[in-house]
Amino acid sequence: MDNSRVHKGLFILLLILLIATVVIALTKGAASIELSIVVKTLINGPANDTTSRIIWQLRFPRVLTSVVAGAILAVSGMVYQALFRNPMADPYVLGISSGGAFGVSIAAYFGLLGAAGGIWKIPIAAFVGAFGSATLILLLANRSRGNQTTLLLFGVALNFLLSALMTLFMFLNRSQLQSILQWSMGSFATASWQKVAIITSIAIFSLIPILFFTRELDILLTDESSALSMGVEINKVRTILLLFTTLATSVTVSFCGVIGFVGLMVPHIMRLIVGPRHKRLFIFSLVGGALITLLSDTIARLIVAPSELPVGIITSIAGSPLFFFLVFNSRKRSSV
Amino acid sequence: MIGPTEDRSGVQTHTQSSKLFGGEGMKNKILLVLVTLLLMTTTLFGMGSNENLSSLNKPISVVDSRGVEIQLEAYPTKIVSLSPNITETLFALGLADKVVGRTDYCDWPLEALEIESMGDLFSPSIEKIVASGADLVISGNFGQALILEAVEQGGVNIALFDEDQSMEGTYTLIEKVGQITGSSEKATSLLNEMKQTVDKVVASIDEKNRPTVYYVAGFGEWGDFSATGDTYINDILNIAGGINIASDALNWTFQQELLIQSDPDIIILPPNVGATFEQTKNEFTSHPVYSNLSAVKNNKVVSIEENILERQGPRSAKAVEQLASLFKSLM
Numbered sequence: 001m002d003n004s005r006v007h008k009g010l011f012i013l014l015l016i017l018l019i020a021t022v023v024i025a026l027t028k029g030a031a032s033i034e035l036s037i038v039v040k041t042l043i044n045g046p047a048n049d050t051t052s053r054i055i056w057q058l059r060f061p062r063v064l065t066s067v068v069a070g071a072i073l074a075v076s077g078m079v080y081q082a083l084f085r086n087p088m089a090d091p092y093v094l095g096i097s098s099g100g101a102f103g104v105s106i107a108a109y110f111g112l113l114g115a116a117g118g119i120w121k122i123p124i125a126a127f128v129g130a131f132g133s134a135t136l137i138l139l140l141a142n143r144s145r146g147n148q149t150t151l152l153l154f155g156v157a158l159n160f161l162l163s164a165l166m167t168l169f170m171f172l173n174r175s176q177l178q179s180i181l182q183w184s185m186g187s188f189a190t191a192s193w194q195k196v197a198i199i200t201s202i203a204i205f206s207l208i209p210i211l212f213f214t215r216e217l218d219i220l221l222t223d224e225s226s227a228l229s230m231g232v233e234i235n236k237v238r239t240i241l242l243l244f245t246t247l248a249t250s251v252t253v254s255f256c257g258v259i260g261f262v263g264l265m266v267p268h269i270m271r272l273i274v275g276p277r278h279k280r281l282f283i284f285s286l287v288g289g290a291l292i293t294l295l296s297d298t299i300a301r302l303i304v305a306p307s308e309l310p311v312g313i314i315t316s317i318a319g320s321p322l323f324f325f326l327v328f329n330s331r332k333r334s335s336v
Numbered sequence: 337m338i339g340p341t342e343d344r345s346g347v348q349t350h351t352q353s354s355k356l357f358g359g360e361g362m363k364n365k366i367l368l369v370l371v372t373l374l375l376m377t378t379t380l381f382g383m384g385s386n387e388n389l390s391s392l393n394k395p396i397s398v399v400d401s402r403g404v405e406i407q408l409e410a411y412p413t414k415i416v417s418l419s420p421n422i423t424e425t426l427f428a429l430g431l432a433d434k435v436v437g438r439t440d441y442c443d444w445p446l447e448a449l450e451i452e453s454m455g456d457l458f459s460p461s462i463e464k465i466v467a468s469g470a471d472l473v474i475s476g477n478f479g480q481a482l483i484l485e486a487v488e489q490g491g492v493n494i495a496l497f498d499e500d501q502s503m504e505g506t507y508t509l510i511e512k513v514g515q516i517t518g519s520s521e522k523a524t525s526l527l528n529e530m531k532q533t534v535d536k537v538v539a540s541i542d543e544k545n546r547p548t549v550y551y552v553a554g555f556g557e558w559g560d561f562s563a564t565g566d567t568y569i570n571d572i573l574n575i576a577g578g579i580n581i582a583s584d585a586l587n588w589t590f591q592q593e594l595l596i597q598s599d600p601d602i603i604i605l606p607p608n609v610g611a612t613f614e615q616t617k618n619e620f621t622s623h624p625v626y627s628n629l630s631a632v633k634n635n636k637v638v639s640i641e642e643n644i645l646e647r648q649g650p651r652s653a654k655a656v657e658q659l660a661s662l663f664k665s666l667m
Contacts (some may be wrong), residue, residue: 031597048628054593057625111610113557122557176609178588179558189559189592192624306582307564307589 007274011284018067018291025063025298026055030305062191066297066311067290068199069188069252070262074270074289075207076245077263078281082217083238084152090263091249094155096134097260098162100253101184103129105169108176122183123195126254133158134246138239186259186312188297195255202251206244207286213237214278221276259312261319262293269322292318398516400495401477408493411518412472416454416465418483419476421649422497423448425510426474428526428650429519437468444643444651459483466490474513499648502571503534503656506648530653534575537660541577547601547667549578550631553588555620562590569645572652576659578602592625602666603631604659606642613639636666 027038031054038055041047046056073091080089091097107113107125140154170180210217216237249263270284296314303309394407416437417423423442426435432447437454454460454468465473465487473487477498487494497512499505507527514523551569554561562582563569573580581598582590605620607613617639621632631637640658644651 029593030591031593033597050597050599053625053628054596058593058596176558179554179561182559182589187559190557301591304586304589306585306591306594307587308559308591 007280010273011287014284014287014291018287018294021291021294021298022063022067025294026059028298028302029054029059030301030308057192061193061196062188062297063294064196065191065199065255066188066294068196068203069256069259070266070289070291070293071286072199072203072207072248072252072289073259073262073293074266074285075210075282076249077265077289078267078270078278078285079210079217079241079245080263081267082221082278083241085221086149086152087268088264089152089155090261091245091253092258092260092263093159094134094137094152095159095162096130096137096246096249097253097258098159098166099133100126100130100250101180101258102162102166102169103127103132104183105166105173105180108180109169109173123254126257127250129162130250130253131246133162134242134250138242138246182310183257184312185310186257186315187300187308187310188256189308191255199251199255202248206248209244210241211279211282213241214282217241217278218276221278257310257312259293259315261315262289262296265315265319265322266292396516396518398495398512400512401498402496404496406493406495406516408472408516412470412493412516414468414470414472415517416468416470416473417442418454418460418465418473419457420444420643421509421647422474422476422513424647424649424651425513426517429510429514429517429522431517431519434517436470437465437473462486462490466492472516474516501566501568501648503575503652505568506652507531509648510650526650530650533653534656537576537656541660545667546577546579547663548581548598549573549602549604549663550581550595550598550600552603552605552620555626556623560590560592560595561588562595564588564590568648572645572655572659573604576656577663578659596625596629599630601631601636602663603629603637605637605639606645607639638662638666 026042027033027035033041033051033054037051041052041055044052046052077090080091080094081087083089103125104113104122106129107121113121113125136158137151137155140151166184170177173180216234220234220238252259266289267281267285270281270288274280274284293311293315296318297311300309300311300314303314394409396408396411398406400406413434414436415426415431415434417426417435418439420439420442423435423438424444426432427445427448435448435451438448438451439455439457439460440453441457442448442451442453452464452468454464460483462483470492473492473494475484475494475496477496484494484496495516497509499509499512507530510523510527510530511520514520514526551563551573552561553563562585563573563580564585564587565580565583566586567588570580570583574583581595581600585591585594603620605613605616608616608619611619617637620626621637626632640655640662644655644658
């Protein structure tokens with residue numbers, strides 16, 4: 001009981017942190033606009049002057065996209081980790097992200113994108129690639145009959161293959177090498193309200209069902225014998241959950257490129273804070289993923305302004321040492 | 337490279353075998369092996385230094401952009417160019433009949449297309465270069481470091497000319513290419529001509545009426561790329577009388593919100609690969625973010641041939657001239 005009060009407090013703290021970061025992200029950028037003017041612009045709503053366009057057309061959708069994408073990636077990572085019973089599972093490791101990147105590079109090679117890409121061509125190419133590789137994994141998930149290790153290894157192998165093919169097509173298409181490379185490292189730079197609308201609806205549609213399966217996820221992760229005794233039902237649950245998370249991550253990858261480590265890192269950090277129960281872990285991962293991704297994107301925007309870093313670089317650089325630390329620490333703790 | 341690796345494996349054998357056998361005879365054998373290896377390495381190094389000594393007296397000597405001193409017995413008669421701007425420079429210096437190799441990207445002047453290509457810009461064929469019988473290979477800066485080394489190992493002289501990303505850099509580049517090919521005189525007169533053109537442009541600039549400009553190197557879904565402060569195009573834009581709004585940024589990346597805020601007077605939009613300028617312009621001006629820019633509304637989105645703008649070569653002065661008159665006509 002006491003524990004749950006602590007968790008409630010922690011969750012509120014996390015929410016406050018997220019809202020504060022949203023405000024900071026809206027006020028900071030390469031174009032310096034005074035805080036009071038930002039606030040005024042936000043209150044006045046969208047208009048056609050320069051400041052308003054910067055805030056409403058560029059920063060706001062970008063901030064929201066990174067929040068929603070982060071939430072999707074973190075929750076999907078959490079689900080993958082339970083489904084595959086493997087702490088290393090996430091959209092990136094399973095080859096879904098590189099499927100998206102592969103889709104883009106092959107479409108660029110065949111000249112389907114045009115040099116500037118059009119507004120929807122790149123997301124569509126990425127979605128086809130991401131969902132294609134995800135479908136392959138789903139098909140195998142049904143055939144492997146619950147052998148998660150096989151499935152994970154298949155994902156890893158697919159990841160390697162797709163990455164190699166992506167590199168191949170990038171080198172065959174040298175004139176767009178830098179663009180594709182930059183895209184493949186993840187960016188929210190091309191966010192728009194249309195994309196916010198799409199990614200948010202997808203997030204609502206595919207993440208909310210997960211809330212109804214948190215008990216099954218708990219069973220899957222912690223109690224092997226009852227998971228096995230549930231038999232067919234658990235297979236059905238797995239397929240449903242895979243379908244929803246894969247849809248969400250495919251859309252995320254198609255809009256934002258490959259953003260590594262969020263899906264891997266956030267659920268682990270949150271598990272250390274609130275424990276392995278998925279009901280709590282779900283909302284903590286949701287908010288935590290949003291916070292970390294938004295924070296990373298804000299750093300990516302500000303650190304080399306007026307230029308910009310790919311956000312995937314920030315998440316990976318920030319993520320991996322933290323991850324090392326967590327693994328090391330939890331090992332020490334469990335051995336004591 | 338060969339020396340140390342073999343030495344290391346020698347030491348490994350030593351420790352392993354002394355553990356296993358430890359006999360006197362074994363020790364002697366190992367000693368023998370080590371001495372042989374030592375002799376081999378010193379011979380290898382010796383060979384290298386001998387070569388260096390003998391080449392000290394060669395009559396022609398030019399230091400390239402790596403700081404390497406290129407020494408030649410005689411001026412080259414067969415030259416391979418691994419960069420479009422070098423090819424243009426060689427032709428401008430009247431060396432067309434000496435160029436025996438180019439890259440796929442060396443498309444100017446048109447006669448250059450008749451010369452055999454060694455492959456693409458980033459990974460030309462080393463075997464082809466060596467087989468061309470060239471006595472000098474001149475490379476630009478396209479990540480060809482590995483190729484340089486390999487060509488040198490193939491016994492062909494190679495010089496890298498990648499000077500400062502500025503008009504001054506172009507001048508020194510042409511000067512150096514002139515020196516190493518024995519056409520310094522021609523280079524001097526070419527440079528004088530170029531400097532005259534540029535000086536004329538600079539003198540005619542209305543300092544109070546400099547337009548702000550933005551060069552579109554990439555836009556739309558791929559993200560925004562521009563000729564940032566560290567690029568050659570940035571210098572050309574400034575010399576031609578423009579104020580480049582991306583000059584504070586680096587590495588070709590630029591943030592959209594700054595483009596909106598700076599709202600440049602003129603936008604230079606080179607056509608996309610495989611598209612016409614009109615198609616590219618339509619795509620740019622119909623984009624929701626760019627459509628509100630003043631330059632789009634005032635129809636000041638223009639194009640100039642990308643190649644003369646970004647290649648550090650004899651046509652750079654023309655690029656300055658063209659840009660300057662473009663700026664004037666739009667202001």
